[in-house]
Amino acid sequence: xxxxxxxxxxLSAGSAVELTATGFDAGWEFANALNIGTAxxxxxxxxxxxxxxxxxxxxxxISSVAIARHNFGTANAxxxxxxxxxxxxxxxxxxxxSPIDDDVLLVVEPVITGRYVRVEVQxxxxxxxxxxxxxxxxxxxxxxxxNGFIPPEFGAQDQVTASYTAGTELxxxxxxxxxxxxRAIIKEAPRKWFFDxxxxxxxxxxxxxxxxxxKETGSTLYGTLASKKSPNPKFVKTYYxxxxxxxxxxxx
Amino acid sequence: xxxxxxxxxxDLDNKISPLEVEYHCQGRVxxxxxxxxxxxxxxxxxxxxxxxxGMPALGAVNITLQDFKISENGQGTYFGRLLGAxxxxxxxxxxxxxxxxxxxxxxxxxxxxxxxxxxxxxPNSNGVVxxxxxxxxxxxxxxxxxxxxPSNGELTADLxxxxxxxxxxxNNDAFSAAGGVADIEGEWVRYSPLVGETDIVLTERNVFGTxxxxxxxxxxxxxxxTFENVLAVDLLKQLHDYVDIDPAYIELAQWNTERDDxxxxxxxxxGWSEPEKIRDKxxxxxxxxxxxxxxxxxxxxxxxxxxxxxxxxxxxxxxxTHILSTGQSVRRDPSKALTRVWIWFDKVxxxxxxxxxxxxxxxxxxxxxxxxxxxxxxxxGEVIFAxxxxxxxxxxxxKLAERLLSQRRYGTYQYSFQLHENDADIQVGQSIDxxxxxxQSKEGVPVTTNFMVIERDYKGKHVYKYKALITGVESGAxxxxxxxxxxxxxxxxxxxxxxxxxxxxxxxxxxxxxxxPHLWL
Numbered sequence: 001x002x003x004x005x006x007x008x009x010x011l012s013a014g015s016a017v018e019l020t021a022t023g024f025d026a027g028w029e030f031a032n033a034l035n036i037g038t039a040x041x042x043x044x045x046x047x048x049x050x051x052x053x054x055x056x057x058x059x060x061x062i063s064s065v066a067i068a069r070h071n072f073g074t075a076n077a078x079x080x081x082x083x084x085x086x087x088x089x090x091x092x093x094x095x096x097x098s099p100i101d102d103d104v105l106l107v108v109e110p111v112i113t114g115r116y117v118r119v120e121v122q123x124x125x126x127x128x129x130x131x132x133x134x135x136x137x138x139x140x141x142x143x144x145x146x147n148g149f150i151p152p153e154f155g156a157q158d159q160v161t162a163s164y165t166a167g168t169e170l171x172x173x174x175x176x177x178x179x180x181x182x183r184a185i186i187k188e189a190p191r192k193w194f195f196d197x198x199x200x201x202x203x204x205x206x207x208x209x210x211x212x213x214x215k216e217t218g219s220t221l222y223g224t225l226a227s228k229k230s231p232n233p234k235f236v237k238t239y240y241x242x243x244x245x246x247x248x249x250x251x252x
Numbered sequence: 253x254x255x256x257x258x259x260x261x262x263d264l265d266n267k268i269s270p271l272e273v274e275y276h277c278q279g280r281v282x283x284x285x286x287x288x289x290x291x292x293x294x295x296x297x298x299x300x301x302x303x304x305x306g307m308p309a310l311g312a313v314n315i316t317l318q319d320f321k322i323s324e325n326g327q328g329t330y331f332g333r334l335l336g337a338x339x340x341x342x343x344x345x346x347x348x349x350x351x352x353x354x355x356x357x358x359x360x361x362x363x364x365x366x367x368x369x370x371x372x373x374x375p376n377s378n379g380v381v382x383x384x385x386x387x388x389x390x391x392x393x394x395x396x397x398x399x400x401x402p403s404n405g406e407l408t409a410d411l412x413x414x415x416x417x418x419x420x421x422x423n424n425d426a427f428s429a430a431g432g433v434a435d436i437e438g439e440w441v442r443y444s445p446l447v448g449e450t451d452i453v454l455t456e457r458n459v460f461g462t463x464x465x466x467x468x469x470x471x472x473x474x475x476x477x478t479f480e481n482v483l484a485v486d487l488l489k490q491l492h493d494y495v496d497i498d499p500a501y502i503e504l505a506q507w508n509t510e511r512d513d514x515x516x517x518x519x520x521x522x523g524w525s526e527p528e529k530i531r532d533k534x535x536x537x538x539x540x541x542x543x544x545x546x547x548x549x550x551x552x553x554x555x556x557x558x559x560x561x562x563x564x565x566x567x568x569x570x571x572x573t574h575i576l577s578t579g580q581s582v583r584r585d586p587s588k589a590l591t592r593v594w595i596w597f598d599k600v601x602x603x604x605x606x607x608x609x610x611x612x613x614x615x616x617x618x619x620x621x622x623x624x625x626x627x628x629x630x631x632x633g634e635v636i637f638a639x640x641x642x643x644x645x646x647x648x649x650x651k652l653a654e655r656l657l658s659q660r661r662y663g664t665y666q667y668s669f670q671l672h673e674n675d676a677d678i679q680v681g682q683s684i685d686x687x688x689x690x691x692q693s694k695e696g697v698p699v700t701t702n703f704m705v706i707e708r709d710y711k712g713k714h715v716y717k718y719k720a721l722i723t724g725v726e727s728g729a730x731x732x733x734x735x736x737x738x739x740x741x742x743x744x745x746x747x748x749x750x751x752x753x754x755x756x757x758x759x760x761x762x763x764x765x766x767x768x769p770h771l772w773l
Binding site for chain 1: 254255256269270271272279280281283284286288289320321322323330353355570571572573574575576577580671672673674675688689713714715
């Protein structure tokens with residue numbers, strides 16, 4: 001049981017270059033889905049395979065793919081992510097996944113090191129649409145600490161309002177969607193883990209939107225820090241530190 | 253259960269988004285829509301109709317958005333680039349698509365409110381952008397919209413009282429190419445189609461009741477906007493055309509229905525030679541004919557309505573089944589009550605002001621019951637100078653007086669209420685019968701009361717907020733108009749026509765089928 005945070009997208013790094021992108025609908029290009037700021041979407045129409053290949057510009061470890069918004073469950077779409085050291089191949093399949101629902105997706109696999117990444121969207125039975133796709137090496141939190149997490153699906157804050165007539169008849173309900181909230185407590189992790197990972201994680205948490213999952217079978221939250229204030233690790237023992245990270249975001 | 257969705261579309265000249273449509277969303281962005289989730293707040297005030305009072309209070313909307321990087325690695329921000337690509341954004345359209353979230357949303361099924369952009373402020377150092385937009389009637393509120401267009405003609409020679417023919421006025425720029433009426437120091441004269449740039453050709457002197465006189469070189473000559481025996485609705489259409497209102501915003505068939513049902517005898521005569529704000533002139537015409545105009549933001553139309561009896565079925569709103577438990581209130585202001593009204597009409601000299609000695613006829617209508625001690629106990633009167641109602645307009649004046657006294661019986665009587673969107677198909681200008689415990693008889697029974705909706709606003713959470721006024725139409729009262737000549741006898745006519753028109757009755761005062769006679773107006 002481990003928690004994962006994917007906070008860096010190698011496909012939108014400054015050194016990354018799109019080599020090819022085919023099968024994506026006009027105005028719904030693959031590059032749309034790399035832009036967190038706009039949250040524009042990419043779309044592959046029925047009967048077409050969408051393929052995008054990227055040169056990362058650097059050789060990097062890659063372990064995971066995440067998608068914030070998609071309809072792959074509804075559209076029965078399959079996403080395949082392959083990695084290679086040369087564009088000519090051979091390509092190693094990192095992820096070959098058909099989501100069963102439209103929830104936030106985070107797939108974590110054993111690391112493959114490479115410079116080229118290919119993303120394929122296929123087998124869909126209706127137009128497949130996705131937004132904010134992220135490929136990188138997910139950070140694994142150092143210890144399994146299920147007691148330190150509130151599963152985000154139980155942290156939903158959606159507001160439901162009922163309108164009643166003066167005669168007490170129910171006229172209608174409305175829902176206001178609110179971000180789910182959850183707290184990750186990295187508890188008593190070795191000081192070395194913080195020295196190795198905290199700086200990068202802290203910068204990513206403050207600047208980016210991240211994918212966070214508290215255990216393999218849990219829901220993935222796509223969101224940001226609940227507060228603009230940076231979490232502050234504290235020593236609890238001579239060689240161990242603890243930090244509370246409050247996330248807010250959406251599961252689907 | 254439904255989730256609110258508001259989608260703002262900026263219809264600027266140059267688009268920068270992939271699908272060439274600039275959508276911004278408040279609430280979750282549907283998966284199949286290319287929209288930016290950039291809106292942080294939408295506020296505003298709806299258009300507010302003034303029953304019988306002419307133009308409404310303008311509707312307006314303020315939208316606050318958060319700027320964002322349009323590309324992960326590229327330069328600039330969305331609004332920075334959008335404004336860079338659209339140096340001129342004033343008076344461009346802004347739509348608010350409004351409805352419920354769906355993962356397979358068809359934007360065309362949403363309600364679509366139309367506004368005109370007036371300003372875009374920002375982005376500021378926090379990336380905040382503010383857009384102000386108003387309804388298209390704002391065109392009338394622009395200060396340079398005057399009627400008639402200012403003109404600066406000047407006589408170059410003396411003019412005798414009997415002279416007809418060409419006169420040099422140095423500059424005929426703002427005069428009508430097709431000919432019209434000019435004002436020479438208080439004497440209105442007719443001129444023929446223009447020839448050349450300095451002259452007008454006089455064809456008739458001292459028209460519109462003005463005094464024939466001699467004039468000297470140097471006297472001013474101004475172009476006038478005039479109308480003679482024009483139906484009120486047709487005149488209002490002319491005034492809208494005058495400010496180049498997009499013809500698509502006017503639902504002419506609806507205007508003509510109002511004209512034919514309620515205003516078929518409102519023939520107006522008059523004019524203006526001093527340039528004044530056109531909205532004031534529209535108010536003037538509307539007040540003399542008891543007409544209102546307003547902008548319907550969902551239908552994208554300027555509506556026109558006469559305040560008169562209901563000729564169609566009136567929807568009843570009941571407290572038990574329609575009116576929401578919160579937001580109901582009643583406001584009464586008896587200080588605005590009327591017990592009598594004087595209306596002067598048949599103006600003598602249209603170049604002179606509104607004083608009683610410049611009118612030939614007047615109607616005084618009094619409701620003695622309202623002046624009795626057990627009512628207001630005093631005279632509360634209003635004088636109206638119906639400068640455009642001509643000599644034969646007695647029926648129009650009588651109708652105006654009756655409706656004014658009826659509407660102002662209680663002063664102003666306003667009812668505010670809220671409806672869930674399931675019941676909120678009621679629009680501004682619509683007449684409703686209300687059954688609410690806030691308005692009771694002395695026995696404590698709710699009294700069905702007729703109101704006219706003057707304001708409709710989306711409050712959020714699928715709830716609409718309404719304001720309505722009593723306009724003097726009695727709930728359940730029967731009204732009809734005389735049947736036109738081309739209809740047959742009562743027994744041979746359609747049910748609709750039987751319910752709409754009055755037919756001559758039998759000698760015993762009943763209709764041929766035994767029904768009681770209907771009141772006719």
